[in-house]
Amino acid sequence: MKLFLCLLIAALPAAAQPGPAVPRFVEETATAGVVARYTGGWEQMVGGGVATFDCNGDRRPDLAIAGGTSEATLWRNESRTGGQLGFARARAGIEMTGVSGLYPLDIDADGITDLVLLRVGEDVVLKGKGDCRFERANEAWHFDGGDLWSTAFSATWEAGADWPTLALGSYIDRTQDAFPWGSCTENRLFRPGADGGFASPLPLTPSYCALSMLFTDWNRSGQPALRVSNDREYYKGGQEQLWHIAPGQPPRLFTEAEGWQRLRVWGMGIASADLDFDGYPEYFLTSMADNKLQTLTEPGSPLPRYADVAFPRGAIAQRPYTGGDVRPSTAWHAQFEDVNNDGFSDLFIAKGNVSEMPDFAEADPNNLLLQRPDGTFAEAGDTAGIDSLLTARGAAVADFNLDGQMDLVVVNRNGPAQVWRNGGTGGHWITLALHQPGPNRDAIGAWVEVDMGDHIQRREVTSGGGHAGGSLGWLHFGLGTQDRARVRVIWPDGAASAWSELATDAFHDLERDAPARRFRP
Amino acid sequence: MNEPRARSLLRVLPARVAGLLALVLALGLQPAQATVDPQVALTTWYRLVLELVRHTPTYSPPVAARAFAYLGVTAYEATASGRTEMRSLAGQLNALPPLPTRAPNLGYDEGVVLDAALAEAVAHFFGNTGPTGQRAMAALKARMGATAAKGIAPDVVARSRAFGTAVAEHVVAWSQPDGGAVVSNMGFPMTWTVNDQPGHWVPTSRIVQQQAPLLPDWGRNRPLAMPGGAACPLPPPPPYSEDKGSSFHAEAVEVYDVSRHLTENERTIAAFWSDDPMLSPTPPGHWISILLQIADRDDMDPSRTVDALARLGIAISDGFIGCWDAKFRHDLIRPVTYIRKTIDPAWEPLLTTPPFPEYPSGHSTQSGAAATVLTAIFGAPFAFTDSTHVDDGLGARDYPDFWTAAHEAAVSRLYGGIHFRSAIERGLEQGACIGARVNGLRTLE
Numbered sequence: 001m002k003l004f005l006c007l008l009i010a011a012l013p014a015a016a017q018p019g020p021a022v023p024r025f026v027e028e029t030a031t032a033g034v035v036a037r038y039t040g041g042w043e044q045m046v047g048g049g050v051a052t053f054d055c056n057g058d059r060r061p062d063l064a065i066a067g068g069t070s071e072a073t074l075w076r077n078e079s080r081t082g083g084q085l086g087f088a089r090a091r092a093g094i095e096m097t098g099v100s101g102l103y104p105l106d107i108d109a110d111g112i113t114d115l116v117l118l119r120v121g122e123d124v125v126l127k128g129k130g131d132c133r134f135e136r137a138n139e140a141w142h143f144d145g146g147d148l149w150s151t152a153f154s155a156t157w158e159a160g161a162d163w164p165t166l167a168l169g170s171y172i173d174r175t176q177d178a179f180p181w182g183s184c185t186e187n188r189l190f191r192p193g194a195d196g197g198f199a200s201p202l203p204l205t206p207s208y209c210a211l212s213m214l215f216t217d218w219n220r221s222g223q224p225a226l227r228v229s230n231d232r233e234y235y236k237g238g239q240e241q242l243w244h245i246a247p248g249q250p251p252r253l254f255t256e257a258e259g260w261q262r263l264r265v266w267g268m269g270i271a272s273a274d275l276d277f278d279g280y281p282e283y284f285l286t287s288m289a290d291n292k293l294q295t296l297t298e299p300g301s302p303l304p305r306y307a308d309v310a311f312p313r314g315a316i317a318q319r320p321y322t323g324g325d326v327r328p329s330t331a332w333h334a335q336f337e338d339v340n341n342d343g344f345s346d347l348f349i350a351k352g353n354v355s356e357m358p359d360f361a362e363a364d365p366n367n368l369l370l371q372r373p374d375g376t377f378a379e380a381g382d383t384a385g386i387d388s389l390l391t392a393r394g395a396a397v398a399d400f401n402l403d404g405q406m407d408l409v410v411v412n413r414n415g416p417a418q419v420w421r422n423g424g425t426g427g428h429w430i431t432l433a434l435h436q437p438g439p440n441r442d443a444i445g446a447w448v449e450v451d452m453g454d455h456i457q458r459r460e461v462t463s464g465g466g467h468a469g470g471s472l473g474w475l476h477f478g479l480g481t482q483d484r485a486r487v488r489v490i491w492p493d494g495a496a497s498a499w500s501e502l503a504t505d506a507f508h509d510l511e512r513d514a515p516a517r518r519f520r521p
Numbered sequence: 522m523n524e525p526r527a528r529s530l531l532r533v534l535p536a537r538v539a540g541l542l543a544l545v546l547a548l549g550l551q552p553a554q555a556t557v558d559p560q561v562a563l564t565t566w567y568r569l570v571l572e573l574v575r576h577t578p579t580y581s582p583p584v585a586a587r588a589f590a591y592l593g594v595t596a597y598e599a600t601a602s603g604r605t606e607m608r609s610l611a612g613q614l615n616a617l618p619p620l621p622t623r624a625p626n627l628g629y630d631e632g633v634v635l636d637a638a639l640a641e642a643v644a645h646f647f648g649n650t651g652p653t654g655q656r657a658m659a660a661l662k663a664r665m666g667a668t669a670a671k672g673i674a675p676d677v678v679a680r681s682r683a684f685g686t687a688v689a690e691h692v693v694a695w696s697q698p699d700g701g702a703v704v705s706n707m708g709f710p711m712t713w714t715v716n717d718q719p720g721h722w723v724p725t726s727r728i729v730q731q732q733a734p735l736l737p738d739w740g741r742n743r744p745l746a747m748p749g750g751a752a753c754p755l756p757p758p759p760p761y762s763e764d765k766g767s768s769f770h771a772e773a774v775e776v777y778d779v780s781r782h783l784t785e786n787e788r789t790i791a792a793f794w795s796d797d798p799m800l801s802p803t804p805p806g807h808w809i810s811i812l813l814q815i816a817d818r819d820d821m822d823p824s825r826t827v828d829a830l831a832r833l834g835i836a837i838s839d840g841f842i843g844c845w846d847a848k849f850r851h852d853l854i855r856p857v858t859y860i861r862k863t864i865d866p867a868w869e870p871l872l873t874t875p876p877f878p879e880y881p882s883g884h885s886t887q888s889g890a891a892a893t894v895l896t897a898i899f900g901a902p903f904a905f906t907d908s909t910h911v912d913d914g915l916g917a918r919d920y921p922d923f924w925t926a927a928h929e930a931a932v933s934r935l936y937g938g939i940h941f942r943s944a945i946e947r948g949l950e951q952g953a954c955i956g957a958r959v960n961g962l963r964t965l966e
Contacts, residue, residue, distance in 0.1 A: 178664065312727075
């Protein structure tokens with residue numbers, strides 16, 4: 001007699017593990033004052049990012065939200081510490097249409113954050129003037145905004161450079177209406193120019209319709225490489241990419257001979273975090289249906305070979321877990337943050353149908369995957385209260401009311417942006433901001449280490465990734481039951497600070513070669 | 522047609538038509554009558570279909586083959602209705618009732634008829650494609666429709682469009698009860714019972730959807746030219762055994778040994794015929810692509826082209842029905858599962874193992890059917906160059922005849938480490954049987 005094993009397809013190996021503490025998110029969209037929509041048709045099927053950064057010097061993360069066919073908008077954060085979230089619209093000089101994504105960066109190192117606007121049309125760099133005001137700087141900074149459908153961004157400071165290097169990814173040739181497939185337009189690398197500002201961009205070709213880019217020091221060599229996640233829907237002969245970006249050298253792709261393994265997904269977003277405390281980042285790649293969680297197979301070796309551990313770790317998030325629609329999901333922005341302060345990075349994923357794709361879920365809830373101590377994840381989107389069924393694109397997990405709990409903003413396509421306040425779970429935490437003199441004032445490329453006793457939490461300071469938007473500013477660490485924090489910084493040039501013991505449940509400014517300063521909101 | 526639009530269109534037209542248009546544009550002239558050659562309408566829509574197959578997630582190879590069959594019949598009947606030398610497939614294909622006929626003594630434009638028929642049929646069979654596919658279909662329909670109607674009397678245009686649309690609607694209605702019209706969850710059952718006895722298929726990937734096999738009921742679909750899914754049965758595979766002296770083990774050792782000593786040419790062949798869903802026009806689309814390239818090279822006329830497209834489409838669609846019928850009767854384990862269990866736990870095949878049982882090989886069955894039909898149409902030897910994957914960075918390959926290509930497509934699955942030899946050889950034989958049934962159709966006299 002034959003024996004049969006009944007497989008429930010939705011069951012995952014991690015499902016039987018005990019669950020971590022679930023934070024309670026309170027949706028405050030109706031009262032927070034943010035009234036923004038990412039609107040449009042085919043040319044706005046991707047994009048819809050949000051940038052979080054402080055634009056008025058009060059240390060609270062403000063919001064810049066892409067509008068698509070509507071104007072991009074900027075929202076001053078007026079939340080009271082630990083209180084309800086509140087924002088007020090500010091006329092900031094970013095109000096233009098065609099914006100698909102936004103990334104904050106202090107390009108000119110004046111201590112005021114600037115903005116890069118990715119657009120369907122000319123990309124625009126905006127110089128921060130303070131008090132949440134911006135002015136166009138394409139001409140002053142010799143930035144060639146082109147006329148593409150831009151969809152991805154990342155920034156780094158190459159060794160010795162006094163000006164950043166920007167990578168901008170673009171999508172489809174939008175003039176090809178009947179046969180757009182295989183028409184991916186050129187990605188570009190903007191390096192410092194000889195006379196200040198940017199030089200003429202270098203092509204990052206072949207280009208395969210990038211939807212996310214991230215400069216990241218994947219092998220801890222001290223020289224970040226550029227990861228590019230590409231949408232296989234539109235490329236031909238393409239794959240995910242990793243570029244060598246060596247100072248003074250032309251960009252060059254990692255090859256199969258160097259260990260790079262071909263992967264073809266509907267790449268839409270990149271999130272990174274050192275999940276297993278081995279000093280090397282894991283990468284989460286959003287896609288359609290199954291998502292990817294990549295971990296180095298041989299940490300410390302020069303080979304960029306990754307294993308996909310999304311399935312055994314329970315991070316695959318391939319279909320809705322609530323709402324009744326069982327078709328596969330479509331994932332966009334992803335971000336690792338510790339939302340329950342237990343010392344383990346959690347994963348938020350924004351979900352939403354591309355546009356009436358009948359093979360994919362229309363009612364597609366965002367995910368909140370809480371990491372357990374064994375490295376597996378448990379879905380908590382519904383119990384935490386962030387399981388919106390609107391059509392999400394960009395998002396940001398940030399502490400808007402400076403209470404040590406990571407809050408959430410989500411941008412929806414042709415729907416209202418939503419904000420949630422995190423009610424917390426009680427774990428200890430510490431929040432840090434890096435500062436160094438000269439260029440790269442926010443220390444993009446640094447690593448922050450927090451000693452947890454039997455392991456070290458490490459966090460790479462990056463600019464880019466996600467989907468069409470990113471954050472700049474505070475770096476949050478959950479500490480669990482640990483009420484002491486030893487912290488050090490590996491600065492972008494490789495110099496390590498001394499370990500400092502800092503107060504927990506507190507904010508600190510870490511100035512290079514200076515004692516830490518506590519910031520009291 | 523304005524110049525930028527015309528130049529955009531050049532990218533998608535067959536070389537001979539594109540050459541003429543380019544010449545017109547270069548001379549700064551406008552065509553006197555910008556009607557669409559039926560052959561241009563045909564090949565342009567098919568080129569879009571090859572993209573839609575690639576970019577519509579439901580379109581696994583069996584589903585793609587079904588669409589090619591019905592599109593081929595649509596194009597054939599739209600054309601045959603105006604030609605005495607072409608015999609309708611009504612009464613020859615299973616359950617196909619007589620098609621609409623043209624009004625006697627009234628004029629029709631063949632380009633408009635064919636364009637309208639394909640626009641309607643493509644919109645139906647790819648109704649679940651995404652926003653870009655929808656936009657592309659709408660753009661092509663508008664562009665081709667406007668061009669096709671220029672210089673033709675409005676009543677002829679209206680009559681031709683209505684007739685082409687009616688033919689397509691007829692074929693669509695006929696297709697609906699065949700068992701393949703509705704594909705849910707991309708063809709994967711939501712739950713599945715795996716047979717845990719030795720020798721049976723088990724999931725081979727860590728993709729959640731693929732913990733169930735693809736389209737387990739596809740073999741029960743109504744075929745077009747053969748009486749049922751089991752019309753071309755094949756003998757069982759070698760008896761399952763883990764004994765080292767068994768014929769089953771010997772086949773696994775062959776796959777393992779081949780995988781460890783692959784030549785560069787064998788690697789190229791494996792990649793060339795891999796034809797992964799959503800990353801290529803799929804295996805059936807590969808054969809359609811070969812036929813379109815030949816039609817372009819040989820300047821084939823519309824009647825011959827639609828005849829070949831219909832017969833090839835029917836052959837590959839019935840091929841997948843017959844193959845899937847056998848796959849789920851035998852429910853055989855994949856090499857990756859067997860080899861890791863009995864030979865090398867760390868073995869990795871060159872190609873990703875598809876999510877369904879092993880025996881017979883789908884590539885082999887459909888390629889055998891395709892070669893049988895194309896050889897009947899074009900003869901042998903019949904040399905051709907296959908440039909299907911040039912845009913994807915894979916070079917063109919030359920073949921002296923269709924069976925050489927079919928054998929290469931079949932053995933590519935051995936090189937890829939995803940099929941045993943029996944599945945390949947018996948699959949080709951099954952395909953030949955199915956192709957022979959298609960060759961029994963009476964089409965172009």
